[in-house]
Amino acid sequence: MPRPSELPPIKEIGAIGWMRKHLFSSWYNTVLTLVSVYLIVTLIGPLLNWVVFEATFAGSSSSDCKGEGACWLFIGQRLNFFIYGFYPDALQWRVDVMFGLLAVAFAPQFMERFPARKYFGLFGMTGLPLIGYFLIPGGWFGLEEVQSSKWGGLMLTLILAYVGILAALPLGTVLALGRRSDMPVIRGICVVFIEVWRAVPLITVLFMASVMLPLFLPEGMNFEKLMRALIGIILWQSAYMAEVVRGGLQAIPKGQYEAASALGLGYWKKMGLIVLPQALTLVIPGIVNTFIALFKDTTLVLIIGLFDILGAVQSTITDPAWQNVAIEGYVFVAFCFWVFCFGMSRYSQNLERKLDTGHKT
Amino acid sequence: MKKRTSLAAITALTGAMLASNAMAATTLESVKEKGHVQCGVTSGLPGFSQPDEKGSWTGIDVDTCRAVAAAVFGSGQSAEFTPLTAKERFTALQSGEIDVLTRNTTWTLTRDTSLGLNFTGVNYYDGQGFLVNKKLGVDMASQLDGATVCIQAGTTTELNLADYFRTKGMKFNPIVFDTSEQTVQGFAAGRCDMLTSDRSQLAALRSKLNDPSSAKILPETISKEPLGPVVRQGDDQWFNVVKWALFVQINAEELGITQANVDDMKKSDNPSIQRLLGTTGDMGEKLGLSADFGYNIIKQVGNYGEMYNRNVGPGTPLDLERGINALWTEGGIMYAPPVR
Numbered sequence: 001m002p003r004p005s006e007l008p009p010i011k012e013i014g015a016i017g018w019m020r021k022h023l024f025s026s027w028y029n030t031v032l033t034l035v036s037v038y039l040i041v042t043l044i045g046p047l048l049n050w051v052v053f054e055a056t057f058a059g060s061s062s063s064d065c066k067g068e069g070a071c072w073l074f075i076g077q078r079l080n081f082f083i084y085g086f087y088p089d090a091l092q093w094r095v096d097v098m099f100g101l102l103a104v105a106f107a108p109q110f111m112e113r114f115p116a117r118k119y120f121g122l123f124g125m126t127g128l129p130l131i132g133y134f135l136i137p138g139g140w141f142g143l144e145e146v147q148s149s150k151w152g153g154l155m156l157t158l159i160l161a162y163v164g165i166l167a168a169l170p171l172g173t174v175l176a177l178g179r180r181s182d183m184p185v186i187r188g189i190c191v192v193f194i195e196v197w198r199a200v201p202l203i204t205v206l207f208m209a210s211v212m213l214p215l216f217l218p219e220g221m222n223f224e225k226l227m228r229a230l231i232g233i234i235l236w237q238s239a240y241m242a243e244v245v246r247g248g249l250q251a252i253p254k255g256q257y258e259a260a261s262a263l264g265l266g267y268w269k270k271m272g273l274i275v276l277p278q279a280l281t282l283v284i285p286g287i288v289n290t291f292i293a294l295f296k297d298t299t300l301v302l303i304i305g306l307f308d309i310l311g312a313v314q315s316t317i318t319d320p321a322w323q324n325v326a327i328e329g330y331v332f333v334a335f336c337f338w339v340f341c342f343g344m345s346r347y348s349q350n351l352e353r354k355l356d357t358g359h360k361t
Numbered sequence: 362m363k364k365r366t367s368l369a370a371i372t373a374l375t376g377a378m379l380a381s382n383a384m385a386a387t388t389l390e391s392v393k394e395k396g397h398v399q400c401g402v403t404s405g406l407p408g409f410s411q412p413d414e415k416g417s418w419t420g421i422d423v424d425t426c427r428a429v430a431a432a433v434f435g436s437g438q439s440a441e442f443t444p445l446t447a448k449e450r451f452t453a454l455q456s457g458e459i460d461v462l463t464r465n466t467t468w469t470l471t472r473d474t475s476l477g478l479n480f481t482g483v484n485y486y487d488g489q490g491f492l493v494n495k496k497l498g499v500d501m502a503s504q505l506d507g508a509t510v511c512i513q514a515g516t517t518t519e520l521n522l523a524d525y526f527r528t529k530g531m532k533f534n535p536i537v538f539d540t541s542e543q544t545v546q547g548f549a550a551g552r553c554d555m556l557t558s559d560r561s562q563l564a565a566l567r568s569k570l571n572d573p574s575s576a577k578i579l580p581e582t583i584s585k586e587p588l589g590p591v592v593r594q595g596d597d598q599w600f601n602v603v604k605w606a607l608f609v610q611i612n613a614e615e616l617g618i619t620q621a622n623v624d625d626m627k628k629s630d631n632p633s634i635q636r637l638l639g640t641t642g643d644m645g646e647k648l649g650l651s652a653d654f655g656y657n658i659i660k661q662v663g664n665y666g667e668m669y670n671r672n673v674g675p676g677t678p679l680d681l682e683r684g685i686n687a688l689w690t691e692g693g694i695m696y697a698p699p700v701r
Contacts (some may be wrong), residue, residue, distance in 0.1 A: 085416065147441065149441065207448075215452065305404055307404070315404050316411070317409060317563070318411070
């Protein structure tokens with residue numbers, strides 16, 4: 001009869017064991033650990049003091065911010081401007097509705113067991129932008145019109161990123177297919193388009209859209225700056241997207257194409273049913289990577305005088321009525337960006353897990 | 362800050378050529394049709410144009426635009442604002458995206474002639490000045506020989522400074538920063554003895570220091586920066602409207618008409634006041650506006666002095682004395698042709 005196995009020695013298990021293994025396994029790891037602990041202890045204290053304990057949250061003006069800590073009061077006072085820009089107060093419910101719908105469409109995507117969450121996602125891709133198209137600018141169904149020059153803040157950032165992302169994915173997919181097409185004219189057009197747009201920096205695209213384009217349009221024909229910027233972003237982004245998708249298309253083995261053809265599927269059915277679903281799944285990390293990059297790139301609209309969230313903050317931190325609120329402002333912007341980018345990243349990981357077929361192992 | 366790059370110059374030149382195409386309708390007509398005046402402003406310059414906590418624009422440039430809106434529509438609220446960067450500002454005007462540019466823009470010969478634009482007047486006489494650390498014990502700029510100076514890269518400020526020190530036969534050590542914020546921080550950290558920028562901004566920059574009383578602004582002004590509204594060349598009617606909206610404000614201050622007493626002033630016997638407020642004469646008609654356009658400007662925005670005091674004058678965060686921006690009758694150079 002085998003003896004019951006003995007417990008491992010105390011040095012090898014529990015907290016002590018873990019620490020021996022991970023923190024103090026050799027002399028240089030010990031040194032690194034001690035240095036890190038020292039840094040964390042000396043940094044965290046003052047940081048927490050600044051962010052929470054000595055910070056000012058309540059009050060009405062700059063003079064209330066007396067402590068050494070952050071003046072979050074400034075953010076609170078200007079929050080409305082940071083979120084809605086110049087959107088009229090009385091009509092901000094329209095933006096709130098859109099924020100609400102955005103949450104409704106995407107919150108379920110983070111909950112594995114949520115019933116029919118696929119349809120919520122589908123709504124986010126189709127219904128949501130459609131409602132936004134009518135609701136945000138107004139001018140329909142008796143809604144008062146709000147010019148796009150009044151949009152701003154977080155709302156504008158989200159519009160730029162959302163429209164850019166939503167339009168660039170299908171456009172990029174079509175371009176990727178076109179680049180691999182057998183038809184020389186289509187292939188040529190796609191190659192030229194992709195190579196031209198991918199070779200210019202976004203800042204140039206925006207600058208051209210805002211400064212040069214109006215000069216070549218006839219007098220009186222003046223489509224809005226935001227629209228010009230959006231079109232620029234979409235075209236630029238779709239070129240990037242095309243290359244990401246093309247990477248996925250190339251990774252699909254030739255056998256898949258041949259098998260689909262052997263089944264008698266035409267080009268579109270072959271692509272739509274067999275190749276693209278696999279290719280897109282493969283490149284989810286690449287796609288989301290590009291989206292996150294775009295989300296952050298939207299801040300470049302600052303140089304053409306559109307007030308995205310960063311622009312809104314930058315234009316108010318110079319207000320002489322407030323002393324030195326620049327750090328608070330930038331921390332706030334960084335936090336907003338982190339929330340959205342981290343959300344996108346988590347969502348993509350969810351998606352990868354869900355779509356994992358186990359073939360790759 | 363007036364950044365100049367060759368790119369902007371090329372853009373502007375192209376614009377000048379293209380913008381000289383004949384306009385389909387006059388600017389005044391198209392403004393009336395769309396129901397508001399579209400003005401180009403900065404994307405945030407304290408005292409001149411900056412969004413407040415309610416998200417509405419305030420500042421002396423903003424009020425100058427509102428005066429035009431009041432002249433045309435009778436309401437200062439009929440003005441919309443487009444924030445523009447320094448590079449975009451002239452193109453936006455040339456292309457017709459905006460009707461008036463009130464964006465802290467210095468009137469120079471080059472801009473007046475080569476851009477296809479016209480300056481209509483001056484709503485603020487600015488100039489470059491110095492902010493020095495009090496520890497230096499310096500009272501005037503001529504004592505600054507050998508000083509280290511914090512400046513922002515790529516601005517005319519930098520060139521003006523070099524010109525000034527060269528003509529005085531003095532030396533200086535420049536420490537160059539990228540943005541105005543960094544410049545102030547450099548000064549606050551004691552990296553330089555003084556900081557130079559437009560005078561109107563020096564007070565605001567000073568108030569950003571941890572201890573504003575440790576620094577002071579020197580009396581000298583080393584450059585001329587007359588700032589004013591700009592319109593497209595070739596539409597004299599609109600040029601006149603924008604020009605006289607400002608002149609009416611200056612004349613009103615001279616005649617003692619304020620936002621508060623403008624209704625009483627309507628009953629005045631003084632013919633100058635009557636003409637300005639439109640109770641006699643056909644001044645409005647000559648401009649293509651309603652007879653009471655002067656009354657509307659004062660009622661909605663106030664006279665020049667009120668506009669100045671509200672935005673940049675003593676008691677505001679910028680806390681600027683009137684100085685040369687006072688009326689000519691009070692020792693300044695604000696002078697407007699008569700309304701008659």
